[in-house]
Amino acid sequence: MFEIIQNNMWLAEKSTLKHFPKLIEFVDLWDRFLKDTLPGEVVQALGHSEKSLHPLYEDLQQRHDELRAKLSEGKI
Structure with missing residues (x-):
């Protein structure tokens, strides 16, 4: 998910982009944990x-949901 958002940030809504720092933090801690460079404790x-x-x-x-509704209504 991180790579998809990173590679397509230019398409993201502002409301979505504001959550990006939390995703980076989550992935960074998770990667460190998986590489045993950060203890589980x-x-x-x-x-x-x-x-x-x-x-x-x-x-x-x-x-x-918003995009799907617009598509089904033929607004896109």
Whole structure:
């Protein structure tokens, strides 16, 4: 998801882009954890959770629904 957003940022809505820093942070911590360069205890102490991405998911779902409605109404 990170690469898709990064490669297509120019298409993203402002409301979606505001969530990008949280995605970068999430992916960075996750990658460090997977590479064993950041202990699990630190990740846990930082409160690292996918919950921080829920606003991004909600925004993406809303944009999807809006575009789908416009397409079905023939407005696009």
